[in-house]
Amino acid sequence: MNTIPQCESQRDELRELLARSQKGDARAFESLVRLLQPMVFQIALGFFRDHDDAMEVLQDTFLRVYRNLHKVDHAVGLRGWVFRIATNIAIDHYRARRKRSDRERKLTLIQNGITDRSHNPEERSEQAERVKRLQAAVDQLSTRERSVFVLKHINHLKMKEIAAILDISLGTVKSTHFRAVNHLRREVAAGGEA
């Protein structure tokens, strides 16, 4: 299991909550959720702009955490383990959502004859437009590049921690991160000049 640094008191608290949750104590599990949910939600919001999608990731993450609690034997790597589950679930949802939204959009266009609005910049403010451009560029990243980018720039994890969570080497994290940032730089710069 991977380790994400925590302070001693936090680790003790997690250890106690974990032990009680494993015995079926609902209140302890709720406290565990309360402690860990902001970071899970942050990961989810790095993948999705929409709160509803992020909420689904949050719920599914803790559903999986709960079902697999018996597999955790100590609290040291708990945070990293939850990070990893959340990232995997966010990737799964992201893939499924991409397929679904393509399908839904096509279906709606066919049914209702609505024109595609994705290229209608007049009504948007400049800043919103820039962030939107960034988001569009982030959408083009591969799932691994996206995961590294979100964990680095939204969750502010160290590259070592990201390597542990994604189970890849530090060198791979660095090169993936460089590719991701380079791609975003190119896209954002091209948009700015257009």
Add this chain to the structure above:
Amino acid sequence: MKQNDCEHMRREMVLWLSGESDGIGVVQHVEACRGCARYLDQLQRLMGQIDIREREIGSSLQGMDWEGLAKQVTRHAMQPQAASDLKRRRLPLAAALFGLGLLTGYLVFSHRAGIPAGSNAARQLSDSIRLVETVKDQREIIDFLGRARLLLLEILHAQQSEQERDVLAGAAAGLLREYRYLGHNLTQSRIQEARGVMERLSWVLTELSYDPPPGRERVAAVRRMVERERLLFKVRLIERELESPVREV
């Protein structure tokens, strides 16, 4: 300036701006290399935009009801749902087929043997028929909710042209007719548990479909309500709930 130096320095810049390196040599290199100076400038702009996005996420986290959410998430995680999603989707269909099989078998059997009404076999048959009806209702409601979700998506993304408003009104009127028909069977289904959400959905459909056709303000008011009530998310939750097996007949 060697190409390799620039490549190395650009990697160093990315690490530096991401807080992973102290950027030794970057400043000196950039002072002597125009291409890399431009690269660094673009990177700094990108990081500024990432900061804006990160602040957006941070501010949306501040307004969250973490207590309530923890309770909701815990309830969701601890509810006894052993079946996988796939199984959950298959079970209603399997139950319907099983019921149909029983019904067909019974009709053939009773026709041959002349079983009187009120016997155990007749009661089992009536239970099976009710199960089939409930599963059928459930499928209809799931289909309806799927289409309602598409409409909600359109409401949230509409740019408010007159043509779009007309399309929304037409779609809402169609769904409202279906909703009234569904209402007849609602008491037999677990949709009762989500009556509040269905009532809000009905309000949305009514608001959009009554005459005269909705104007900009009416659509904006509907959109605000959909966002405030997180209706899209709640409709999805009901759909999920309905996709799980029938608990009682």
